Each structure stands twice: as C-alpha cells, then as structure tokens.
Amino acid sequence: xxxxxxxxxxxxxxxxxxxxxxxxxxxxxxxxxxxxxxxxxxxxxxxxxxxxxxxxxxxxxxxxxxxxxxxxxxxxxxxxxxxxxxxxxxxxxxxxxxxxxxxxxxxxxxxxxxxxxxxxxxxxxxxxxxxxxxxxxxxxxxxxxxxxxxxxxxxxxxxxxxxxxxxxxxx
Numbered sequence: 001x002x003x004x005x006x007x008x009x010x011x012x013x014x015x016x017x018x019x020x021x022x023x024x025x026x027x028x029x030x031x032x033x034x035x036x037x038x039x040x041x042x043x044x045x046x047x048x049x050x051x052x053x054x055x056x057x058x059x060x061x062x063x064x065x066x067x068x069x070x071x072x073x074x075x076x077x078x079x080x081x082x083x084x085x086x087x088x089x090x091x092x093x094x095x096x097x098x099x100x101x102x103x104x105x106x107x108x109x110x111x112x113x114x115x116x117x118x119x120x121x122x123x124x125x126x127x128x129x130x131x132x133x134x135x136x137x138x139x140x141x142x143x144x145x146x147x148x149x150x151x152x153x154x155x156x157x158x159x160x161x162x163x164x165x166x167x168x169x170x171x
Contacts, residue, residue: 033170035112035119035146040069043092043141046082051075051094052132059137062156066168068145087113087121092144097125107161108136110143119146135164142168 043060045051053075060070071090074081081088082095102109107130113120122144130136135156142157150157154165 033146034148035114035117037119037145039090040071041090041092041119041122041144042071043073043094044077044081045073045075045094046077047094047096047126047131050131051126055132055137056094059141062138062166062168063141063145087111087123089113089120092122092124092141094131095123095125096131097127101125102127107133108140110140112144112146119144133161135166136161138166139164 043056045053045056056073056075060073064070070092081091081093084093087093097108102125106127108124108126110122110124112122124140124144126136126140138156139161147157149159150171152158152171153163154167156164156166156168158164
C-alpha cells in the first residue's frame with residue numbers, strides 16, 4: 001500500500017511539474033518581455049581580458065536609452081564572483097563558453113534564474129571570439145533584461161545574427 005501511494009505521489013509530482021513547465025513555456029512564447037528585474041543588476045565580466053569594455057558599455061548605453069538600469073559594470077570582478085557555478089542573485093555574469101557548451105551555430109546564450117516573473121540573476125555565455133561582435137552584447141543583454149526573440153528584421157532581438165539590427169520597439 002505504501003509503495004502504491006509513493007508511486008502515485010511521484011506521478012502527481014511529475015505531472016504537476018510537467019504542466020507547470022508547459023504553462024511557463026507557453027507564457028514566454030506569448031510575451032515579448034515576460035520577466036523583469038526588481039532592482040538594477042550588477043554586470044560582471046568573467047569572460048576575461050579579451051572582452052571589450054567599450055562594447056559592453058555601448059550595450060549598457062543602448063538599454064539605458066530604453067529605461068533599463070544597471071547597478072554598475074565591473075570589468076575586472078573578484079575571482080570569487082567568476083568561480084561561482086550557479087547564477088548569482090542580482091548579477092548578470094558574462095562568461096566564455098567551454099569547448100562543447102554551445103552548438104556550432106550558436107554565438108551566445110543567456111540563462112535567467114527567475115522567481116515568479118522577477119529575474120533574480122542571469123548568465124551570458126559567449127562562444128570565444130563572438131563576445132566582441134557588433135550588437136551581440138546588446139542582444140544578449142536584452143535576454144538578460146527579460147526580452148525574448150522577435151522575428152522582425154533589423155530588430156535587436158531577432159534570433160539570427162545576420163538579420164539583427166540596432167532597432168528596438170515592443171511589437
């Protein structure tokens with residue numbers, strides 16, 4: 001009897017988790033900006049010295065012009081921040097991808113840790129060499145600020161790099 005109850009509880013948990021994920025993905029697919037920060041995040045360059053500070057400052061200025069705030073940008077953060085394997089609350093961490101971390105066609109990717117609709121932290125991982133491409137930092141910061149992709153040519157959040165542009169508007 002106990003075994004059947006445990007199996008039933010496990011199946012209910014798996015079913016509820018699956019339904020919850022489905023609802024989350026559906027919500028994200030229908031909303032251009034499903035998440036937001038409850039306080040300005042700190043951006044930390046854990047990629048290394050070949051990450052262009054000027055490129056990141058331009059990306060920050062791009063999003064600042066649309067009302068997004070950051071706490072500050074740290075180009076040389078302490079190693080304790082960069083060695084952390086989990087997303088850090090209140091931070092957007094910039095990192096270099098390990099050799100097999102990204103597919104051959106992916107230049108960068110952003111992960112967000114959320115609680116409800118609030119972004120708690122984010123991590124942007126760049127394929128080595130892509131971190132200084134024009135507009136890639138603006139695009140990935142867009143994800144870190146809560147935006148999803150939009151299939152509008154010349155929009156900063158277009159999913160294809162060659163169709164991305166420096167335009168931004170909420171569709």
